[in-house]
Amino acid sequence: MKTVWEKYTGKKLQPVMDFAKDYEAFLSGAKTEREQVRDSIALAKEKGFRPLEKVEKLKAGDKVYVDNRGKSLCLFVIGKRPLEEGLNILGAHVDSPRLDIKQVPLYEDGGSGLAYLDTHYYGGIKKYQWVTQPLALHGVVARKDGSVVDVVIGEDENDPVVGVSDILIHLAATQMKKTAAEAIDGEDLNILVGSIPLKTKDKEMKDLVKANILEILKKKYGMEEDDFLSAELEAVPAGKARDYGLDRSMVFAYGQDDKICAYTSLRAILDIEVPERTACCILVDKEEVGSQGNTGMQSRFFENAIAEMIAKTTDYNDLLVRRALRNSKMLSSDVSAAYEPNFPSVFEPKNSAYMGKGIVFNKYTGARGKSGCNDANAEYIAKLRKVMDDNKVAFQTAELGKVDAGGGGTIAYILANLDMDVIDAGIAVQNMHSCYEVSSKADIYEGYRAYKAFLKDMN
Ligand code: MN
Ligand code: MN
Numbered sequence: 269m270k271t272v273w274e275k276y277t278g279k280k281l282q283p284v285m286d287f288a289k290d291y292e293a294f295l296s297g298a299k300t301e302r303e304q305v306r307d308s309i310a311l312a313k314e315k316g317f318r319p320l321e322k323v324e325k326l327k328a329g330d331k332v333y334v335d336n337r338g339k340s341l342c343l344f345v346i347g348k349r350p351l352e353e354g355l356n357i358l359g360a361h362v363d364s365p366r367l368d369i370k371q372v373p374l375y376e377d378g379g380s381g382l383a384y385l386d387t388h389y390y391g392g393i394k395k396y397q398w399v400t401q402p403l404a405l406h407g408v409v410a411r412k413d414g415s416v417v418d419v420v421i422g423e424d425e426n427d428p429v430v431g432v433s434d435i436l437i438h439l440a441a442t443q444m445k446k447t448a449a450e451a452i453d454g455e456d457l458n459i460l461v462g463s464i465p466l467k468t469k470d471k472e473m474k475d476l477v478k479a480n481i482l483e484i485l486k487k488k489y490g491m492e493e494d495d496f497l498s499a500e501l502e503a504v505p506a507g508k509a510r511d512y513g514l515d516r517s518m519v520f521a522y523g524q525d526d527k528i529c530a531y532t533s534l535r536a537i538l539d540i541e542v543p544e545r546t547a548c549c550i551l552v553d554k555e556e557v558g559s560q561g562n563t564g565m566q567s568r569f570f571e572n573a574i575a576e577m578i579a580k581t582t583d584y585n586d587l588l589v590r591r592a593l594r595n596s597k598m599l600s601s602d603v604s605a606a607y608e609p610n611f612p613s614v615f616e617p618k619n620s621a622y623m624g625k626g627i628v629f630n631k632y633t634g635a636r637g638k639s640g641c642n643d644a645n646a647e648y649i650a651k652l653r654k655v656m657d658d659n660k661v662a663f664q665t666a667e668l669g670k671v672d673a674g675g676g677g678t679i680a681y682i683l684a685n686l687d688m689d690v691i692d693a694g695i696a697v698q699n700m701h702s703c704y705e706v707s708s709k710a711d712i713y714e715g716y717r718a719y720k721a722f723l724k725d726m727n
Contacts, residue, residue, distance in 0.1 A: 271624035272662045272710040273517070287716060288519055288709040291531050292509035295521050296423075299504045300406045301553040301563075304362035304527060305341045308534050308551055309333060312343055315538045320344075320573065326580045329542040334573045339553040339563040342573050343537050345723075347546040351578055352588045354595025354688070356726045357548040358537065358719050359565070359679055360530035360602065361555030364523035365391030365701045367398060367432075367457055369405070369501035374461075374493065376478040383462040383477040385430075387503060388454075391556030395452040397702045402429035403459065404506035409491045409499040417489050419499075422506040429506045430459045459503055505703040512706055518623070519712065524705040526555065529601035529694045532712060536719035546577075547723040555602075555679055565679040571686070596688040597648070597726045600680035601719065604628040605668050606696035606706075614673040619666055621696035623708040626662030627718040630692035633668055635675025642680035644691035651726065652691065659721035662714050666696075693718065 276284045298307040309317075317331040326332070330346040340362070347355075367387040376383045389395065404422025411417070422429045434452070435443055443451055465476035466483060473479065485491050491499075509521030519528075530551050537549040554564030561567065571589065578588045604621040608614075621628040631649060634641025656663045668676050684690040695715045698706040 269622065269625075271622070272626050272708075272714050273624055275662070276710060276713070284709055284713040285516070287535075287713050288511075290535075291528070291712055292511075292519060292521065294531055295523065295527055296508040298527070299364075299404075299523055300366075300502050301339045301363045302408065302500075303406065304530060304551060305335065305338055308341055308343075308362075308530075309335060311534065311538060317343060320576060320580070323580065326577060332577075334569070334576070336567070336569045337563055340567075340569065341551045342570060343534070343549045343551075344573075344577065345537060345540060345543060345547040346577075346581075347543045349544055349546075351546055351574070351581055352591040352595065353545065354592060354597065355546045355548045355574075356543070356723050357550060357596055357598040357683070357688075358533035358601050358723065359550040359552065359598060359683060360533045360694075361526045361553070361565075361679060362530050362551045363391070363553045363556050364504075364525060364527065365389070365393045365556055367403070367459070367503040369407075369459075369496070369499070369503065371497050371499075373496055373501075374478055374481065376475040378475075381463060381465065381477055382460055383475075383481050384458040385461050385501075385503075387432075387457045387459060389457060390502070392701055394448065394702065395454060395457065396434075396448060398457065399432045399434040399452055401431055401703050402506040403431050403503040404429060405501050405503055407499060407501035409489060409495050409501075411491070411495055411498070417491065419489060419501060430461050430503065432457050432459055517709055519707050519709060520704050522703055522705070524695075524697050524707050525603045525700050526601070526694070528697065528707055528712060529603060529715065532695070532716040533601045533719050535716055536723055540720060540723050543723055545727070552679060559679055559682055565682045590687075594687040596683075596686075597651075597722075598680075598683045598688055598690040599693040599719065599722055600642070600678050600683065600690055601715075602678040602680075602692055602694045603700060603705075604630060604666055604692075604694050604696045605700060606698045606708075608698060614669045616667065616670045620669075621664060621666035623696055623698070623706075624710050625664045625696075626711060626714040627656075627664070627693055628696050629663055629665045630667065630694075631665065633675065633677050633680070633692060635677075636672065639675075640677050640681070642678075642684045642690055642692070644680075645689060648689040648691060652693075652722070655721055655725045656718060658725065659717065661718045661721055663718065693722075
């Protein structure tokens with residue numbers, strides 16, 4: 269099988285490896301939607317991006333961003349042509365499946381004297397993959413005085429990690445008879461956080477292990493137990509993104525769905541020259557739970573940003589906003605399922621995505637007869653083929669597995685509902701939604717090149 273690796277030999281290999289190294293570093297430092305937005309803004313500022321609200325009039329070449337509540341982000345490079353002629357948009361999501369800490373999470377198991385944090389999982393996971401893993405806690409605690417404390421425990425080498433236990437094989441006779449879906453119950457994803465009781469002279473005091481954990485949290489973060497009520501804490505696999513394979517050709521990391529497309533899309537918009545059509549990169553939250561809410565793609569925040577931009581370029585008129593949306597073209601930058609030689613039965617080989625064969629275009633996604641899909645128009649795909657070929661970008665087309673094997677969706681249909689042309693275009697990964705997903709460095713680089721070519725040349 270021919271792969272992209274054949275073109276990246278000799279001197280051409282170094283940029284591929286260097287890009288992946290940058291990606292691994294970025295991913296290791298930004299595992300949640302908030303951290304992704306924070307670090308993306310930092311990179312954008314280095315390249316001259318400014319908050320849209322700080323700019324009075326927009327002109328070609330201006331670089332601006334809109335930060336939506338610290339959880340989603342739109343970046344724009346203003347093009348030479350008027351906004352009403354449409355934008356070239358890349359849209360990726362920065363949330364990933366994980367275990368969210370409940371609002372009232374901390375308890376002590378009386379019989380064992382162990383303290384736990386109760387969780388509610390976020391997104392589609394195989395629950396059995398998340399036990400016996402080193403987990404880190406990331407997030408924020410918002411206090412009543414208006415201050416917000418950032419929390420990261422478990423990433424520094426000297427930090428402790430936490431985790432969810434599984435029953436030993438010796439006593440798993442009943443569990444092993446259950447289906448994989450039932451082997452671990454969602455309500456049982458409880459994170460063990462402590463076992464030392466608080467030292468106190470108060471003989472009446474109960475739950476001393478829990479009390480001791482609260483003392484530690486108070487010392488380190490100044491938080492009280494009630495502050496969990498207004499916190500967003502996420503348990504994610506602890507540790508850094510790593511090279512994978514004896515030849516270091518792949519990346520092994522948590523959260524590559526969809527931070528792999530988020531990073532390549534971000535780098536594409538940071539690295540382009542002044543484009544003809546205004547370039548846009550959306551990094552959005554809540555895709556894994558259906559894109560609802562004010563930080564999800566179904567929120568009006570994106571349309572509002574376009575309206576603000578129109579108002580900063582010409583006399584505001586709602587029709588100009590509608591036209592800008594209608595004339596836009598979009599790549600829904602989201603991951604594809606890489607063909608699995610270990611599980612060939614769920615793939616149809618002709619219409620599968622292969623690691624190392626470049627960016628993947630999914631004309632449609634959906635399930636059970638394309639239900640819920642965005643089905644990209646043939647004419648749009650023809651234009652895309654030309655942009656990719658003109659820029660010598662390797663691409664492949666695929667479906668998400670065999671017909672009726674399952675299915676899935678992305679943010680594609682939401683933007684398409686705004687009347688623009690949209691297609692799913694992303695990087696293939698193995699182990700999607702598990703604690704550690706695998707991608708090809710060649711595809712990461714090719715994805716970045718594809719996104720740049722799209723921003724520059726799509727008409
Ligand atoms: Mn995704
Ligand atoms: Mn996903």
